[in-house]
Amino acid sequence: MKLHKYSDRFYVHPYDKRSDRPNLYYILGDRMAVAVDAGNSWRQVHEFYDALSEEGLSLPSFTVVSHWHWDHTFGLHAIHGTSLSSKKTRDKLLEVAKWRWTIDEMRQREKDGLDIPFCNDNILIEYPDLSEIRVVTTDRIIEEETAIDLGGVELRILPGPSTHTDDALYVYLPAEKALIVEDADCEDFNHGEVYDQDTLRQMISFFESIDYDYHYLGHAERESKEFAINRLKGELK
Numbered sequence: 323m324k325l326h327k328y329s330d331r332f333y334v335h336p337y338d339k340r341s342d343r344p345n346l347y348y349i350l351g352d353r354m355a356v357a358v359d360a361g362n363s364w365r366q367v368h369e370f371y372d373a374l375s376e377e378g379l380s381l382p383s384f385t386v387v388s389h390w391h392w393d394h395t396f397g398l399h400a401i402h403g404t405s406l407s408s409k410k411t412r413d414k415l416l417e418v419a420k421w422r423w424t425i426d427e428m429r430q431r432e433k434d435g436l437d438i439p440f441c442n443d444n445i446l447i448e449y450p451d452l453s454e455i456r457v458v459t460t461d462r463i464i465e466e467e468t469a470i471d472l473g474g475v476e477l478r479i480l481p482g483p484s485t486h487t488d489d490a491l492y493v494y495l496p497a498e499k500a501l502i503v504e505d506a507d508c509e510d511f512n513h514g515e516v517y518d519q520d521t522l523r524q525m526i527s528f529f530e531s532i533d534y535d536y537h538y539l540g541h542a543e544r545e546s547k548e549f550a551i552n553r554l555k556g557e558l559k
């Protein structure tokens with residue numbers, strides 16, 4: 323899959339619903355590049371990096387991980403450079419790294435409420451050979467708002483409220499007026515597919531407090547800020 327270019331500084335390697343691969347974002351500075359999310363396997367990482375080299379773009383020095391879910395992290399062992407995440411993401415990945423990958427163990431985790439059939443069904447598509455799965459955790463922890471100057475472009479990593487998981491990092495590009503949300507504004511699929519109303523209110527206020535035009539999602543096309551906030555307000559009870 324080819325890269326899609328939003329600007330000279332900002333690209334995406336597009337999502338693919340066949341095995342639930344997410345959008346992998348790429349921000350290019352004069353001194354270094356940063357990616358958002360590591361994808362669901364080494365195969366997705368390689369396709370992403372091949373697409374970068376086709377365009378003559380350098381590999382990312384850093385990969386920011388938006389949240390712990392498999393489709394955003396199981397490619398971590400194959401990335402170039404350093405990975406960054408919240409402490410909760412790091413701790414959850416240390417736990418997932420101990421999971422065993424047989425069909426019986428996967429279905430048992432569904433019964434125990436640790437995972438859901440949607441994830442396991444897609445894992446079986448991405449990994450016909452389950453012994454290929456390698457889970458590693460991230461290299462560095464981001465605990466508060468952090469700005470990185472990539473040379474000619476600034477990126478801000480923002481810990482923030484998320485209705486999807488409790489470990490989210492957002493990536494904000496002020497010059498692009500872009501907020502990279504990935505899955506953070508979805509329901510919590512592991513706990514009943516409902517929006518926690520308090521977190522939803524906090525998350526909407528968080529989005530309203532940031533100056534941006536587009537909301538960049540994990541498994542869909544970008545949305546305008548206004549459209550995304552109205553969509554989320556429609557979930558308020």
Ligand SMILES: [Zn+2]
Nearest residue numbers: 389391486505
């Ligand atoms: Zn997710």
